[in-house]
Amino acid sequence: QVQLVESGGGLVQSGGSLTLSCAASITNFADYAMGWYRQAPGKRRELIARINKLGYRYYPQNPGERLDISRDITKKTVYLQMNNLKPEDTAVYYCHAMDTGLWGQGTQVTVSS
Helix, strand or coil, X not given: CCCEEEECCEEEECCCCEEEEEEECCCCHHHCCEXXXXXXXXXXXXXXXXXXXXXXXXCCCCCCCCEEEEEECCCXXXXXXXXXXXXXXXXXXXXXXXXXXXXXXXXXXXXXX
């Protein structure tokens, strides 16, 4: 079954860090660009990080060193390291295989002040 499964979310204090993981059960994983999105309550889902098949990273919101997307091709897993988290980072975070209809179920990240 083709799927993406996120993990690593949880409750963290402001200034803390989390690493999200997305395990992909898709063939030719290395050929896909992968993205992390988030959706805060009452807001639209937004792209926050993307890594293409060549390993190039893109962060549309210019988060500086607060976000780092990476992948392990052998494990078919994409990661999102999040640092210096703020309450406004509270959202459900989703993994997406770009240019496909494949999404994970989401993982909740809650940052307390």
